Amino acid sequence: MQAWLQGMGLPMGGGHMGRYDQTFVVYGAVFLPNATQSKITEINYGGKILLPTSALDLLLRMNIQYPMLFKLTNMARQRVTNCGVLEFSAPEGQAILPHWMMQQLGLDDGDTLRIESATLPKATFAKLKPMSLEFLNISNPKAFLEVELRKYACLTKNDLIPTSYAGQSLEFLVVDLQPANSVCIIECDVNLDFDTPEGYVEEPRQASTAANVKPPAPPASAFLGAGQAVGGSGSVAPPTTVFGGAGRRLDGKKKPASSVSLSSAAGASTSSAADVVNDLPAIPPVVVNEDYKSGRVSFVRYDYKRVDVLEKELREREAREKSNPSKLFQGGNRTLRGAR
Incomplete structure (x- = not known):
């Protein structure tokens, strides 16, 4: 026995x-x-x-x-x-x-x-490695595995377990487990982590351009007066003669000698404009403040009221005006002969 x-x-x-x-x-x-x-x-x-x-x-x-x-x-x-x-x-x-x-x-x-x-001891940590890139199409993988792992009572390290997602099979390799290589996953809280999917190649990161690099300040010659040359000699370009030549009248008579020709007028106006420009002070070069520190910006908020509140106040004011008639032009009248 x-x-x-x-x-x-x-x-x-x-x-x-x-x-x-x-x-x-x-x-x-x-x-x-x-x-x-x-x-x-x-x-x-x-x-x-x-x-x-x-x-x-x-x-x-x-x-x-x-x-x-x-x-x-x-x-x-x-x-x-x-x-x-x-x-x-x-x-x-x-x-x-x-x-x-x-x-x-x-x-x-x-x-x-x-x-x-x-x-087997209760699981506290599990790390799984997806064996297909289809894993990247899952919007919430932890919620998905929380449902699928209910079909399993325990996990063993290096096991290749299958799951079903949207009619296709997804396999996961059990990479790491704690506190032992074989654990029970029934009625326990497990910290779940994922390894890089099999076949996934991370794209190389491109060197990002420095967005905060300040451009160099323009040369001082760019801010000189319009009538000054870059070298500072103050020479002005000769004015151009527009519509040069003598004028003619329809009756055949000659133009009076006292009249000013268009070319001379144009030259005079050009020369006077150049003199005015030369008298203007030169714009100083822009100096970049490298030690600028950001501060606070205050946005003023006006006491706006909603439309329904304004309409209610308007109706109340109209009601008060109707209940209290205006006291304008009130009192007794007088005549030249005496009170009536």
Whole structure:
């Protein structure tokens, strides 16, 4: 009897917690009897397996703690991962695993797998690496993973877990976990971080031009008077003669000698304008204040009132005027003969 209990993994005391340790033949979700497409998708996009009903009976008698977590070991390749249990509806002697878990453990349909009960600490930190650039199209990745990770009971470092987003599969590599390499993510607060997506190349940053660089001050010669030359000699360019020549009259008579020709008038006006310009003082060069310090600008706010308030005040004033008639031109009248 004792040998049989030890072979079944039951504790000798009968009522104490024991350690579950069994070997099963594993198959993918497509081998589950009467499995629908939605059921297959639920299994493949999650971190939970299906065990037979006899496993549930044995686990209840062993007083296994909840949540039920298991350690999966491929003895042939020495690969290990952890998982939870979804249902106890697998055929006897078989375990149904998600497709990604079979790839992670290097298993094929019909291989044997060792399944042990496990106790994992609560997760406090998890860092995931997206394996596709499609991850950048997710508007709120943390909210998305908060929903998708509910399908998983635990995480193991270096696992490649799949998720479903907008009808396509997105895979995430578990890069780092705290406080251990295998953690439970049920009913716990996890600080989630993301690594750079696989294949992402950051564009080189272009050297930004200095926006605050002040341009050099223009030369002083640019601010001299209009009638002064750059060299400061004060020479004025000779005026141009506009409409030069002698005038003619329609009656054929000669133009009086006392009249001033257009050319002389133009020359006189040009010379007088040049004299006036030469008398103007030169504009000093602009000096840039390098020690300028910003101050405060006060914006005056006028006491504006809303339209409804103004209309209300106007109606009240009109009502007061009607209730209190004007006292203008009131009093008694007088005549030259005396009071009437």
